[in-house]
Amino acid sequence: MPATAIAEAGPAPAATPPATPASFGTLTLRWYRLNQGRLRATAIGIASLIAFLLVWHLLTTYRVVFFVRFTNVPSPLAVYASFTTAIHDPKFLMHILLSCRRIFIGFSLAAIVGVPLGLIMGRFKLAHEVIFPVAEVLRPIPAIAWVPMAIMLWPTNEQSIVFITFLGSFFPILVNTLHGMSLVDPVLVRAAQCLGARERSIFREVYFPASLPHIFTGLTVGMGVAWVSLIAAEMISGQYGIGYFTWEAYSLVQYADIALGMIAIGVLGLGSSLLIRGMGQLVMPWRST
Amino acid sequence: MSEVLANTSKGHIEVRNFSLAYETIEGPVQAVTDTQIHVKPGEFVSIVGPSGCGKSTLLNAVAGFLKPTTGIVTVDGDRVNGPSAERGMVFQQYSLFPWKTVRENVEFGLKMRGMPRSQRERAARTLLGLAGLEAFEKHYPEKLSGGMKQRVGIVRALATGPKVLLLDEPFGALDAQTRVIMQQILTNMWQRLKISVLFVTHDIDEAIFLSDRVYCMTARPGSIKAEIPIPLERPRQQAMMMSSEFLALRRGLMSLIREESLKAMGGEINDMGMQGLNIELHGHSLADVI
Incomplete structure (x- = not known):
C-alpha cells in the first residue's frame, strides 16, 4: 500500500491559498x-x-x-524646542554615541562571558558547584554599589563605567541561561543519544538550542539592567554620556534638557530591547508563528 | 530504496537473567526481576502488561539508557553498554527537536554519522516520501498533528538504518483513528525494512494486530508471565480484528493482564469482589448499593 494513500484525514496545517480570486475590496x-x-x-x-x-x-x-x-517642570513644547536644538548639537550626539558604545561593549562582554558560562555550569556539575556560590553572593549587589570599587579597579573612568554596565547585565544573562539549561527535556537528549550523538553534538544540537529562549529572556532583562547601571554610573562618575547629560542639565538649571535626557534614555532602552527581540526571532525561527 | 535503509537479517536481541532495581532511601526497589526475552532477526515482538510493571524499564535497558542490576542485554551477541544509533527508538512524547524542521529532524542521525549535507538531504526526502510527509519537510514539528509528528519520529529513528527499532507506547497519545493508520504505516515500514522490532504498549489489540509474538508481564516487580505467539497471517487487515482467532487471543491476553492489574492495585481487591461489585451495580447507582 502506498504510504500517501493512508495520509491522515482532516485539514492539513499547510497553508492553502484561497481558491477564488478576491477583489481588492474583499481583500481589504x-x-x-x-x-x-x-x-x-x-x-x-x-x-x-x-x-x-x-x-x-x-x-x-x-x-x-x-x-x-509642577512649577519648574518643563512643558512638552519646551522639551521639543530643546530637542530641535540638541539634534544639531554635536555634543549631544556625542553623549548619546558614547552611552551606546559603553552599552555595546559592556553588554556584549556580559553576553560573551555569561552565556557560555551558564551553558557550562548547566552541563557540568563541578563547574556549577564551584561557580554558583560565588555568583549567588555577588548577584544581589546592585551594579551601582560597585562604583567605588570599579574606580579603584580600573585605571580609566571609561573602563570602570563599562565594567559597571557589564556587571549589571552579566547576572541576569547567567542566571537565565542556567535556568534554560535546567529545563532541557531529558527525552530530547535521549533521542539524540540513540541517533548516535556524542557529548559535543548533544551540547550543540540539543542543550544550546533548547536553552535559547531563556538565553534571550536573559539578554532582554540584561539589556534593561545594563541601561540602569550605565545611567547611574554616568551620573556619578561620568564626563560624557546621556546619564551625565541629564545630571548636568539639572546642575545647570536647564530643566527642559532633564526631560530630554530622560526621553532619550527611554528611547534608547526601547530601541535596544527591540533589537534583542529581533535578533531572537532571527535566531529562533521555530518560535515565530 | 536508498543505501541508508540497507539492512541484512540482523538484529537479534537477547535479554538474559535480567533484573533491574532502583536505589531509594528505603533501600532498593525491584522494578524488573528474572526476565528473559528475545527478538529474532526481523521479528515483531510486543511487550504488554499492567501500568508500572516495568515494560518501559525493560525497553530502556535494551536501548542502553538503563544498566541492568543483574543479567545481560545483547544485540547480535554484542553487549549493550549505552545508547547507540544501532538501536533506533521512538518515544511516546514524539521528542522531535522543535528547533529543527521535519527534514532536519530526519537528517539528524545521518548528520551525526558525518554524512555530507546533500547526500543526507536526499536520503531524508526519500524517507519522508515513504511516510507521505514530503510536503511537510520544511515545517517545524510544532505545526504538525500528533500522527504526523510520530511518523516523523519513526522515520527519524529508521533513517540511520538501525538493526532494531524500539518503540515505547508510540501511539499512546493519539486518537483511535490515527492510531489505526499509524499501525498500518509501521507494519508497512517493518515489512519493507525487515528490521527487528520491540514494541511496548498497554493496548492489547494493538499488540496482537502488530506482533509475531507478545510477551505479557506481571505486576511489579515485573517479569514475564506468558509468551504468546500470534499465528495470524500477514499482511494483516483491519477486518481480522473481528475474527474468532483474534478474539480468542484477545480474551486470553485480557484475562492474563486483568489478573496482574488487580494484583497491582492491591491484595484487598480480588477478582471475586470486583465481579460482585459489577453485579450489584447493574442498573443501580453506586449510592443505592452503598
Missing part, C-alpha cells in the same frame, strides 16, 4: 477582519500617548501644585 475587508485586534491596540496606544502628552502639557502650563510640584 478580510485584512481588516484578521487584524482587527492589532489595529484596535495600535489606535488605543496612540490615543493613550496623546492623552499623556496632553495631561503633561496641562499640568505644566498651569503650574499645578498638588503634593507634587
